[in-house]
Amino acid sequence: MTAPREVRASAPATVANLGPGFDVLGVALAGAGDVVTARATSETGVRIVRIEGDDGALPRESSRNTAGIAAERTLALAGIDSGVELELQKGLPLGSGLGSSAASAAAAAYAVNCLFGSPLRKPDLIGPCLDAEAAVSGRHADNVAAALLGGLVLVRRVDPLDVVRLPVPEGLTLAVVTPKHAVSTREARAVLPASIPLDAHVRASADLAALVGACHSGDWALLARAIGDDLVTPARASLIPGCLDVIRAALDAGALGSAISGSGPSIFALCRSPRSAAAAADAMTAAFARAGLESSTIVSTADAPGVRRL
Amino acid sequence: MTAPREVRASAPATVANLGPGFDVLGVALAGAGDVVTARATSETGVRIVRIEGDDGALPRESSRNTAGIAAERTLALAGIDSGVELELQKGLPLGSGLGSSAASAAAAAYAVNCLFGSPLRKPDLIGPCLDAEAAVSGRHADNVAAALLGGLVLVRRVDPLDVVRLPVPEGLTLAVVTPKHAVSTREARAVLPASIPLDAHVRASADLAALVGACHSGDWALLARAIGDDLVTPARASLIPGCLDVIRAALDAGALGSAISGSGPSIFALCRSPRSAAAAADAMTAAFARAGLESSTIVSTADAPGVRRL
Numbered sequence: 176m177t178a179p180r181e182v183r184a185s186a187p188a189t190v191a192n193l194g195p196g197f198d199v200l201g202v203a204l205a206g207a208g209d210v211v212t213a214r215a216t217s218e219t220g221v222r223i224v225r226i227e228g229d230d231g232a233l234p235r236e237s238s239r240n241t242a243g244i245a246a247e248r249t250l251a252l253a254g255i256d257s258g259v260e261l262e263l264q265k266g267l268p269l270g271s272g273l274g275s276s277a278a279s280a281a282a283a284a285y286a287v288n289c290l291f292g293s294p295l296r297k298p299d300l301i302g303p304c305l306d307a308e309a310a311v312s313g314r315h316a317d318n319v320a321a322a323l324l325g326g327l328v329l330v331r332r333v334d335p336l337d338v339v340r341l342p343v344p345e346g347l348t349l350a351v352v353t354p355k356h357a358v359s360t361r362e363a364r365a366v367l368p369a370s371i372p373l374d375a376h377v378r379a380s381a382d383l384a385a386l387v388g389a390c391h392s393g394d395w396a397l398l399a400r401a402i403g404d405d406l407v408t409p410a411r412a413s414l415i416p417g418c419l420d421v422i423r424a425a426l427d428a429g430a431l432g433s434a435i436s437g438s439g440p441s442i443f444a445l446c447r448s449p450r451s452a453a454a455a456a457d458a459m460t461a462a463f464a465r466a467g468l469e470s471s472t473i474v475s476t477a478d479a480p481g482v483r484r485l
Numbered sequence: 486m487t488a489p490r491e492v493r494a495s496a497p498a499t500v501a502n503l504g505p506g507f508d509v510l511g512v513a514l515a516g517a518g519d520v521v522t523a524r525a526t527s528e529t530g531v532r533i534v535r536i537e538g539d540d541g542a543l544p545r546e547s548s549r550n551t552a553g554i555a556a557e558r559t560l561a562l563a564g565i566d567s568g569v570e571l572e573l574q575k576g577l578p579l580g581s582g583l584g585s586s587a588a589s590a591a592a593a594a595y596a597v598n599c600l601f602g603s604p605l606r607k608p609d610l611i612g613p614c615l616d617a618e619a620a621v622s623g624r625h626a627d628n629v630a631a632a633l634l635g636g637l638v639l640v641r642r643v644d645p646l647d648v649v650r651l652p653v654p655e656g657l658t659l660a661v662v663t664p665k666h667a668v669s670t671r672e673a674r675a676v677l678p679a680s681i682p683l684d685a686h687v688r689a690s691a692d693l694a695a696l697v698g699a700c701h702s703g704d705w706a707l708l709a710r711a712i713g714d715d716l717v718t719p720a721r722a723s724l725i726p727g728c729l730d731v732i733r734a735a736l737d738a739g740a741l742g743s744a745i746s747g748s749g750p751s752i753f754a755l756c757r758s759p760r761s762a763a764a765a766a767d768a769m770t771a772a773f774a775r776a777g778l779e780s781s782t783i784v785s786t787a788d789a790p791g792v793r794r795l
Contacts, residue, residue: 197683199691331695332688337710339698370680373507376716378642380690381509384697385641388649391701400647406686 181214182289186281186482187325188267188473189274190351190436190443191317194402195382196329201274201317203325204351205479208266209275211242211282213290216258221246228265237261241307245280246287248303253294259287270360271353272441273473277318280307285323285482297323297481301336312360318437325481329387344393346448347477350430350456352421353441354468358414363438366410379406395431395447402432402445415440417466421459428458449474491524492599496591496792497635498577498783499584500661500746500753501627504712505692506639511584511627513635514661515789518576519585521552521592523600526568531556538575547571551617555590556597558613563604569597580670581663582747583783587628590617595633595792607633607791611646622670628747635791639697654703656758657787660740660766662731663751664778668724673748676720689716705741705757712742712755725750727776731769738768759784 187208193200216222221237237243242263250259261283267275284300284307304319320328320338331337371379382401389398412418418435425433425444429451433444442459446452456472463470497518503510526532531547547553552573560569571593577585594610594617614629630638630648641647681689692711699708722728728745735743735754739761743754752769756762766782773780 195690196694197690198687199694329691329694329698331691331707331711337695339695339707341698367683370682371686372680373677376681376686376689377508379686380505380507380693381639381641383690383694384506384509384639385647385649387694387698388639388651388701391698397641397649401641 180290181212182286183210183212183485184282184286184289184482185210185485186278186285186322187479189277189318189321190349191274191315192407192435192437194404194432194434195379195386195406196317197407198315199317199330200383201321201330202327202349202477203321203479203481204349204473204475206475207473209278209282210264210266210485211279211286212262213246213283213286214260215290216260218258219256220258221250222260223263224260225262226265227263229269232269241276241280241311242283244307244310245284245304248306249284249287249295249300252299252303253288253291255291257291259290268353270357272358272435272437272439273351273353274318274322274437276311277304277308277322280304281319281322281482289484298338301338305333305336313364321481323481326478327390341387341390343478344390344395344398348446348449348452349475349477350425350444350446350452350459351436351441351473352456352459352463352470354415354463354470356416356440356468358439360438363411363414366414367407368410371406375406399431404434408434411435411439416468417463418442420466421462424458424462425455428455430455449476490600491522492596493520493522493795494592494596494599494792495520495795496588496595496632497789499587499628499631500659501584501625502717502745502747504714504742504744505689505696505716506627507717508625509627509640510693511631511640512637512659512787513631513789513791514659514783514785516785517783519588519592520574520576520795521589521596522572523556523593523596524570525600526570528568529566530568531560532570533573534570535572536575537573539579542579551586551590551621552593554617554620555594555614558616559594559597559605559610562609562613563598563601565601567601569600578663580667582668582745582749582751583661583663584628584632584747586621587614587618587632590614591629591632591792599794608648611648615643615646623674631791633791636788637700651697651700653788654700654705654708658756658759658762659785659787660735660754660756660762660769661746661751661783662766662769662773662780664725664773664780666726666750666778668749670748673721673724676724677717678720681716685716709741714744718744721745721749726778727773728752730776731772734768734772735765738765740765759786
């Protein structure tokens with residue numbers, strides 16, 4: 176009797192809503208992530224047999240958990256009717272703005288795909304992971320695409336999916352600071368305006384376009400001018416104690432730009448070097464402390480890898 | 486006694502509102518433009534002594550004419566208190582969506598700057614030309630920046646001005662077809678929505694960003710997916726007989742994309758080669774004819790030069 180085949184995969188934390196890229200611009204972070212172990216079983220369907228590191232907060236039913244949904248959709252897309260059981264080790268805190276649900280989905284989709292001989296390519300897994308994300312936090316692919324592909328990604332469209340990897344200027348580094356403070360994705364979506372003035376659209380779209388241009392041309396000054404978020408961060412700032420002070424602290428410490436990561440409460444700073452990012456992280460941590468919040472920090476270059484087999 | 490010094494400058498037609506780049510993306514066209522002759526005079530101030538080719542439609546008062554305003558602002562910015570007289574030869578039809586007012590402004594600003602030894606660089610002239618444009622057709626710089634700098638330009642911001650030149654993929658060519666049908670810029674602005682749904686912003690900004698990325702990477706397929714305009718062209722289509730049929734004809738003829746040029750009635754098609762653009766132009770001309778409109782055509786690569794001294 177042979178041991179049951181199993182595959183373990185790890186998917187990284189991600190920053191979505193990067194600056195002016197609401198719902199469309201995401202980046203992977205090195206150093207933290209979720210791990211999913213997938214095993215083929217004789218029963219059909221997907222079963223979650225164990226979750227560690229979530230303090231019991233995540234649903235164990237496969238159909239309500241992003242790892243379970245992504246695994247199911249991956250099997251369906253690949254035309255595999257075997258059964259799978261999943262173990263999920265949460266390395267990322269929930270509701271943190273670090274793409275926790277996306278990391279679980281990406282790790283599960285990739286582990287399941289590997290388990291059956293990788294019939295799908297990584298970009299093919301974005302769809303299954305998007306379906307998973309849609310079930311828990313809205314139909315946006317900027318977290319899952321970055322978690323799968325790594326680096327910096329632009330989601331041009333979700334229906335049909337159209338995702339572009341962007342070049343990352345050498346040295347570009349993120350400092351992401353996560354305070355101990357809960358913000359639900361649902362609440363963060365609720366404070367967004369349903370519509371925006373046409374001139375606000377003109378400014379934000381020009382910023383996003385300039386940011387993409389700056390990534391291609393390596394123009395740091397343009398990148399710094401374009402990275403601000405005047406649309407979403409102001410609307411959500413009141414949900415995060417000290418938010419605007421933390422952003423101000425990052426800029427004063429030399430960051431190119433700073434805004435809310437995902438739906439918060441994490442705040443990212445985009446910096447020209449790891450050294451500059453470390454300085455920004457310190458300043459942001461101190462600013463959160465002044466607002467009465469402890470926080471943790473990730474510093475990562477913007478070219479971190481995506482999901483991988485362990 | 487020496488002859489009075491004079492400088493003649495020519496500025497090209499331009500397409501503004503290029504695809505998803507409402508108010509921010511412009512491109513220069515070769516082969517048509519306005520010519521301004523500037524002469525130093527002993528009186529202070531700017532005087533327009535002659536306008537040809539406008540059938541008397543343009544105001545002769547310097548303060549109400551974009552050539553006059555741009556000349557005045559250029560003198561002020563350069564700190565020159567000499568007087569100037571201008572002759573304007575209109576090569577571009579008015580109210581055509583070909584950047585007629587911007588071409589007059591750019592040619593005047595450049596001619597005046599040259600007349601006094603070029604104290605300002607071309608990008609410095611965008612501000613004076615923007616002021617001129619604002620007086621007649623709204624505060625947008627996508628026409629004037631393209632008319633001055635040539636090629637493809639992204640206006641990240643007008644206050645303060647921040648304009649980026651974009652790389653042009655080799656062969657990228659525009660067909661621009663102008664029907665005999667008047668659309669006032671004011672009317673065209675009036676039909677625009679004051680605000681747009683957040684998800685429409687997300688799609689349009691992702692298109693613009695992808696378009697800029699495609700220009701950098703030379704990805705024709707991405708460029709074709711991103712060039713559509715779902716925001717402004719649908720709102721303005723009813724102002725131009727046959728508009729959607731003309732766009733459809735361009736696409737059927739192989740254009741990468743097609744939308745209203747500026748505030749219309751001209752319609753542009755972006756194509757992969759001059760040959761493809763010629764085919765698109767023929768199809769668009771035929772479609773306008775079916776709608777009962779005669780039209781004229783410009784075919785130009787997207788890397789046409791900006792304003793120049795004659």
